[in-house]
Amino acid sequence: MLLSDLAGLTRGGLTGGPYRWHGISSVQNRLKQMQDEMQGMLSGFTERQLRQYPAINLWTSEEGVLVSAELPGVNADDLDITVVGRTLTLKGTRKAQEPNETDDCCHRRECRYGTFARAIELPYEVEGAKVSAKFDKGVLTLTLPRAEADKPRKINITSN
Amino acid sequence: MADTVDIEKKEAQTTDGTEHTREVKVYHPAVDIVEKEKEILLTADMPGVDDKSIDITLDKNVLTIYGKVDPNVPQQYQASYVEYGIGDYRRSFTLSEEIDRQRIEATVKNGVLKLVLPKAEAAKAKKIEVRAA
Structure with missing residues (x-):
């Protein structure tokens, strides 16, 4: 589309003397459209990051991956963590405090309650049996050691 | 899975320009x-805070909660994907006169602070009996 527009303009510019204005405006329109599309794609990307709950941090080293998530108010018993291949899944529930009586008046409601689920793709294959989880003060920390087979191997050079 | 809530942590503002x-x-x-x-x-969500790292002060009628969080950056690891920042928590509230300041109770569990602010006797709703004259 764009290429043909440009080609049309160049041809017109070279052979037809003065620039044809509709040609330039169509390129401008196309550029504007591309810019809008790009911005839309980028904003979609950041928004999706913000909206996934829980928010996670991921640290890596050659030895493995460390994932942490803030889960205030969740009980350790209500957390379900699974690792399949390179996909880590966090599921859980934060129970609402108590059934609200009708005469209670809510001044602010900013905390999140209910169920959540999130799947994260890990950068490495991990040793499923050696994954350890710690849940302390509402912060979940998972240590996922890298699978032996996936670790980088140093290659020795033999010379004759 | 399709969460539509903005979960970005908001940074606290210093109103008086202090650092x-x-x-x-x-x-x-x-x-x-x-x-x-x-x-x-x-109820305040303060993940990373426990009973020892939280400070609640009541100065005149301003209640301030401050939670200190240990940044606890893992050694030998590199942060490769960061969605939330780690830091302290602070928020202030203005209490009305009707709160009984002596009986305020606070508990922390799983990174959630719960404060019970009892209403003073005088402020509780009273039903007024109407008698036939």
Whole structure:
């Protein structure tokens, strides 16, 4: 589309003397459209990051991956963590405090309650049996050691 | 799975233009405030805070909660994907006269602070009997 527009303009510019204005405006329109599309794609990307709950941090080293998530108010018993291949899944529930009586008046409601689920793709294959989880003060920390087979191997050079 | 809530942590603002002495970010914890017949319940999400690292002060009628969080950056690891920042929490609330300041109770569990602010006797709703004259 764009290429043909440009080609049309160049041809017109070279052979037809003065620039044809509709040609330039169509390129401008196309550029504007591309810019809008790009911005839309980028904003979609950041928004999706913000909206996934829980928010996670991921640290890596050659030895493995460390994932942490803030889960205030969740009980350790209500957390379900699974690792399949390179996909880590966090599921859980934060129970609402108590059934609200009708005469209670809510001044602010900013905390999140209910169920959540999130799947994260890990950068490495991990040793499923050696994954350890710690849940302390509402912060979940998972240590996922890298699978032996996936670790980088140093290659020795033999010379004759 | 399709969460539509903005879960970005909001940084706390210093109203008087003062600076923090520690070089950490300070966030605004999310709170729930529910008013019941006899008390007001305040719930604040402060992951990473326990009973030892939380400070609640009541100065005149301003209640301030401050939670200190140990940044705890893992050694030998490199941060490769960061969605949330780690920092302290601070938020202030203005209490009305009707709160009984002597009986305020606070508990922390799983990174959630719960404050019970009982209403003073005088402030509780009273039913006024109407007698036939």
